[in-house]
Amino acid sequence: MPALDVVQIPVLSDNYVYLVREPQSGAVGVVDPAVADAPLAEAKRRGWKITHILNTHHHGDHVGGNLAIKEATGCTIVGPGHDRDRIPGIDIEVNDGDSFEFGAARAEVMFVPGHTRGHIAYFFPDSQVLFVGDTLFALGCGRLFEGTPQQMWSSLSRIRNLPDGTRVYCAHEYTQSNARFALHVDGGNAALKARSAQIDALRARNQPTVPSTIGEEKATNPFLRADDPALQAAVGMAGRDPADVFGEVRKRKDNFR
Numbered sequence: 215m216p217a218l219d220v221v222q223i224p225v226l227s228d229n230y231v232y233l234v235r236e237p238q239s240g241a242v243g244v245v246d247p248a249v250a251d252a253p254l255a256e257a258k259r260r261g262w263k264i265t266h267i268l269n270t271h272h273h274g275d276h277v278g279g280n281l282a283i284k285e286a287t288g289c290t291i292v293g294p295g296h297d298r299d300r301i302p303g304i305d306i307e308v309n310d311g312d313s314f315e316f317g318a319a320r321a322e323v324m325f326v327p328g329h330t331r332g333h334i335a336y337f338f339p340d341s342q343v344l345f346v347g348d349t350l351f352a353l354g355c356g357r358l359f360e361g362t363p364q365q366m367w368s369s370l371s372r373i374r375n376l377p378d379g380t381r382v383y384c385a386h387e388y389t390q391s392n393a394r395f396a397l398h399v400d401g402g403n404a405a406l407k408a409r410s411a412q413i414d415a416l417r418a419r420n421q422p423t424v425p426s427t428i429g430e431e432k433a434t435n436p437f438l439r440a441d442d443p444a445l446q447a448a449v450g451m452a453g454r455d456p457a458d459v460f461g462e463v464r465k466r467k468d469n470f471r
């Protein structure tokens with residue numbers, strides 16, 4: 215099984231749209247098209263034919279390009295069944311535990327509510343590639359617009375169980391400001407300090423900090439560490455329910471300047 219090709223396209227102020235290609239079949243998916251023009255142009259430049267759109271959730275900066283790309287290419291739109299009424303042009307509804315053929319590759323669907331009530335992630339186990347939308351960010355996580363801390367903690371805990379080498383493709387370049395907050399709550403974490411320095415160096419050269427890996431996130435992302443005694447102690451909540459610790463850290467981030 216040849217590995218998937220992933221192309222990262224920065225659009226709007228801080229979104230990433232991805233082209234993912236399965237080389238054996240030539241299947242090409244656009245993940246969370248905030249806009250249509252940039253992914254259409256990039257696919258054309260590469261001589262790739264877009265066959266799918268993969269949506270993680272209904273927000274405009276993830277589905278804004280759906281209808282124009284479908285119109286231009288006749289592609290099939292895959293999205294969360296729980297949110298079918300909010301995904302423009304949806305053709306195939308997928309739910310937790312579903313898997314589907316993406317060319318010669320297999321995609322697995324994880325239901326990860328919290329940021330929105332219908333949010334899903336797409337995991338390609340053979341390539342260890344995860345498209346996670348706005349659920350997990352490099353050193354951060356999505357805001358809880360439609361879910362509870364309990365739901366989001368449970369979603370992040372499932373994501374955390376994927377293999378450490380899994381590459382995490384999130385939908386925004388928020389890493390540098392996430393790092394400032396992570397250092398604020400977890401400043402004694404040596405791995406976090408080292409990663410933060412790498413992030414500053416990348417951004418100084420205007421380079422992306424995404425993807426990261428599950429292993430890096432487990433070591434450094436405070437939102438994946440709500441059950442870690444060191445993080446719990448750092449926020450003054452030793453021994454507390456991890457979902458409550460997560461909720462407190464999320465609240466502090468919401469109010470952090």
Ligand code: ZN
Binds near residue numbers: 271273276329348
């Ligand atoms: Zn969103």
Ligand code: FE
Binds near residue numbers: 273275276385386
């Ligand atoms: Fe977003």
